[in-house]
Amino acid sequence: MFSKAILRLAVVLMAIAAMPASAALNVFATVPEWAALAREIGGDKLNVFSATNALQDPHRIEAKPSLIARARSAQLVIATGADLEVGWLPVVLREAGNAAIQPGQPGYLEAASTVRLLEVPARLDRADGDVHPGGNPHIQTDPRNLLKVADALTARLTQLDPANAAAYKAGLARFSERWKAALVRWEQAAAPLRGVPVWVQHRSFPYLADWLGLKELGALEPKPGVEPSSAHLAGILERQKATPARLILRPAYSRPTASEWLGERAHLPVVVLPFTVGGDAEAGDLFALFDDTIRRLLAGLK
Amino acid sequence: MTFVRPGVLCAALAAAFPAVASAATDADLKQLREQLRELRQSYEQRIQALEQRLAETEKQASQAAASAAEAGTTASAAARSVVQVESRATEVQAAVDSVARRPAGEGAFNPAVSLILDSKFTRLQRDPASYRIDGFMPSGGEIGPSRKGFSLGESELAFSANVDHLFRGNARFSLAEDNGQGTVEVEEVNVETLAMPSGFKLKAGRFLSGVGYLNQQHPHEWDFTDAPLAYKAFFGPRLQNDGLQLRWVAPTELFMEFGAEVASGERFPGAERKANGAGLWTAFAHVGGDIGESSAWRVGLSHVHSNPRERSFEDNGVNNAFSGRSQTWIADFIYKWAPNGNSSVTNLKLQGEYFQRRETGELTYDTDGAAALSAARFRPSGAYLQAVYQFMPQWRVGVRGDWLRSGTTDLGTLSAGDLPILAGYDPRRQSAMVDWSPSEFSRLRLQVARDQSRNGETDNQVWLQYIMSLGAHGAHTF
Numbered sequence A: 001m002f003s004k005a006i007l008r009l010a011v012v013l014m015a016i017a018a019m020p021a022s023a024a025l026n027v028f029a030t031v032p033e034w035a036a037l038a039r040e041i042g043g044d045k046l047n048v049f050s051a052t053n054a055l056q057d058p059h060r061i062e063a064k065p066s067l068i069a070r071a072r073s074a075q076l077v078i079a080t081g082a083d084l085e086v087g088w089l090p091v092v093l094r095e096a097g098n099a100a101i102q103p104g105q106p107g108y109l110e111a112a113s114t115v116r117l118l119e120v121p122a123r124l125d126r127a128d129g130d131v132h133p134g135g136n137p138h139i140q141t142d143p144r145n146l147l148k149v150a151d152a153l154t155a156r157l158t159q160l161d162p163a164n165a166a167a168y169k170a171g172l173a174r175f176s177e178r179w180k181a182a183l184v185r186w187e188q189a190a191a192p193l194r195g196v197p198v199w200v201q202h203r204s205f206p207y208l209a210d211w212l213g214l215k216e217l218g219a220l221e222p223k224p225g226v227e228p229s230s231a232h233l234a235g236i237l238e239r240q241k242a243t244p245a246r247l248i249l250r251p252a253y254s255r256p257t258a259s260e261w262l263g264e265r266a267h268l269p270v271v272v273l274p275f276t277v278g279g280d281a282e283a284g285d286l287f288a289l290f291d292d293t294i295r296r297l298l299a300g301l302k
Numbered sequence B: 001m002t003f004v005r006p007g008v009l010c011a012a013l014a015a016a017f018p019a020v021a022s023a024a025t026d027a028d029l030k031q032l033r034e035q036l037r038e039l040r041q042s043y044e045q046r047i048q049a050l051e052q053r054l055a056e057t058e059k060q061a062s063q064a065a066a067s068a069a070e071a072g073t074t075a076s077a078a079a080r081s082v083v084q085v086e087s088r089a090t091e092v093q094a095a096v097d098s099v100a101r102r103p104a105g106e107g108a109f110n111p112a113v114s115l116i117l118d119s120k121f122t123r124l125q126r127d128p129a130s131y132r133i134d135g136f137m138p139s140g141g142e143i144g145p146s147r148k149g150f151s152l153g154e155s156e157l158a159f160s161a162n163v164d165h166l167f168r169g170n171a172r173f174s175l176a177e178d179n180g181q182g183t184v185e186v187e188e189v190n191v192e193t194l195a196m197p198s199g200f201k202l203k204a205g206r207f208l209s210g211v212g213y214l215n216q217q218h219p220h221e222w223d224f225t226d227a228p229l230a231y232k233a234f235f236g237p238r239l240q241n242d243g244l245q246l247r248w249v250a251p252t253e254l255f256m257e258f259g260a261e262v263a264s265g266e267r268f269p270g271a272e273r274k275a276n277g278a279g280l281w282t283a284f285a286h287v288g289g290d291i292g293e294s295s296a297w298r299v300g301l302s303h304v305h306s307n308p309r310e311r312s313f314e315d316n317g318v319n320n321a322f323s324g325r326s327q328t329w330i331a332d333f334i335y336k337w338a339p340n341g342n343s344s345v346t347n348l349k350l351q352g353e354y355f356q357r358r359e360t361g362e363l364t365y366d367t368d369g370a371a372a373l374s375a376a377r378f379r380p381s382g383a384y385l386q387a388v389y390q391f392m393p394q395w396r397v398g399v400r401g402d403w404l405r406s407g408t409t410d411l412g413t414l415s416a417g418d419l420p421i422l423a424g425y426d427p428r429r430q431s432a433m434v435d436w437s438p439s440e441f442s443r444l445r446l447q448v449a450r451d452q453s454r455n456g457e458t459d460n461q462v463w464l465q466y467i468m469s470l471g472a473h474g475a476h477t478f
Helices: A002-017 A032-045 A065-072 A089-096 A143-160 A162-189 A206-212 A230-242 A257-266 A286-301 B002-021 B026-063 B068-101 B105-109 B229-235
Strands: A025-029 A046-050 A076-079 A108-110 A197-200 A215-219 A247-251 A270-273 B112-123 B149-152 B155-162 B167-178 B181-193 B200-208 B240-249 B255-263 B280-291 B295-306 B311-315 B318-337 B347-365 B372-392 B395-410 B428-439 B442-454 B457-471
Touching: A025 A032, A025 A065, A032 A046, A032 A076, A032 A143, A032 A162, A032 A286, A065 A089, A065 B240, A065 B255, A065 B280, A065 B295, A076 A089, A076 A143, A108 A143, A143 A162, A143 A206, A143 A286, A162 A286, A206 A215, A206 A286, A215 A230, A230 A257, A247 A257, A247 A286, A257 A270, A270 A286, B229 B347, B229 B372, B229 B395, B240 B280
Parallel strands: A025 A046, A025 A076, A076 A108, A197 A215, A197 A247, A247 A270
Antiparallel strands: B112 B149, B112 B155, B112 B457, B155 B167, B167 B181, B181 B200, B200 B240, B240 B255, B255 B280, B280 B295, B295 B318, B311 B318, B318 B347, B347 B372, B372 B395, B395 B428, B428 B442, B442 B457
16 A cells, blocks of 8 residues: 555656746856856846845855755756855755756856966865865956856856857857946946955955955954954954054955954944845846945945 | 967976876976966066057047947957956966876875764763663664763764766764774665756665654754654664665755655664565655745655564563554654844754654563563654754754653553553653854754653753864755
């Protein structure tokens, strides 16, 4: 009787499995910036899902059932890579039972593999905190990186969905054109930021600093992923007297306590940057993300 | 196209390098790095020049409307060249880096190894050797608290890696000491498929059954020092199968997972067997999803079926045995909340499971002596409910309630006085804990519990525990 019940269940499940999937290519982006990029390039040819939102700490995501369900029917996973998603994505990919999106398959793309990573650690030791062996994974804060990721993403979309190759190519051309024009605009507007010394909450912004010429004096976190202690913050306050910074930068998702403490005592403006698409009300898409980032940085400088 | 030449040169360099890699000395590497630095410098100069040209071109474009289209094309071509040069530099850099860092020989394919260290300081009122759950047929598993005072818990040693393009292998051993004797237990050794079509997954070997919620979690993932009473009483303390598991995830936005297992069923609630075929079957279904940005949930229903033959247990110094049919139902739920889904500062985890078992068959009293036989029926049930709240980064508090009911017991013609452990009793336990996790790899925990598993005896328990994780630490399941 029991085995008959299982058989019956199996038949029902097979029937569900045979149901047709929707026509658009399902793209599973681990973070909002790659979801936004896929929308720019693929438009209505893609059905894009972002696994996380900008107010979530990207290092601390859980392999929720909803993510497994989305990964199950995805044709392309676009992840940051460089171990940013190491705490949850491997489980989601394994549990989803979807062979097409496993690492090494065309359905799996790591954005970090297309750009040069900064802050590659010279030694690997967990005593140094939450270090990423491949380098700093927060590559989306330099808009020049997005052009490279866009190229790789378009190539991958074309490979997976050759029928819409022309649409992807046009989408990329449109995006690149606008993006390059915006780059000139941003770089002109951000000229006063060159050489400005800053403190950062977490090592979230080396790529932004590299692009705009900001001078990172150090991080409020004593080690990546470790909460700042009051002794460490007091040390930074001392260093601030010797080599003064002009801004404190923190991503929207992080806890304000440490940066506000330091900002208040050192009379420094705390600039909350959106960090990714959706990090604040203004950063609605990739263009708005950098418009808003530069606007906030400049406002902090005044 | 003059700027292409260094790229070609570098590619040739990178291609040539593996041939001499085995003989590579520090001097070679240094020389290579020197060359690379020179190359990069020359790139940067070229890129700067190109950027300047780009800026100039664009200035011209804005000045003269007539030449705008033409200049725009040149600008984008120049920009593309910049990107090309940069990407080529990246490629060369990556190639050189990978040659320099590539692990040599057989070690390159080592599996991911992780080691969990667990140690406790225990304070108990009652002797842990006398631990039993009254009202329930003993499972024969290790369910008692650890010994009094300082004790080494189970250290878990785990290996996992992809075997090839089709299979992934997992192995997990627990190392412990039992009365001065070192013991190694095989917790899990299995192979799972990586490339089955249509969302199916097959696992074969020894694995933790997918029934319920907590059953699949390893002790270091538990939110409390010990397993819920229900798991101890119904599975002693978890259902570990030697067999096959098939899982299927539905291609829907709502998470739906169905699974079935066939297993040897040699452990409780099964019994040792000498027959061909399987002795235990399970089926389970889980459904889950999100409620807004902040909440995630999963509920499940599971069934375990086995036909134990001569499942022996000791009661008051006498050996008895049960043969018959054993069916267990489990309903489980887990709910997690974190503001905006950001669990790093505060988060809440609510979880509970309800167990019900029906066993009908024959009970033999005193198998070595009188061997009195009678039809017997048991209908025990149990549940636990727990809440764990992270009130600030790194710190969590939790409470748990355990309730068991021995339910209706029908011993037929046997005398209830001969089987004191099966006398009707409803064990209870309340636990509370606070833990501190300086990082995701370490945890220190203080737990107190008031345990009424033994009829008429209350055991107040205190644990101080650490759990440390070394090496590659795989991501945790939900």
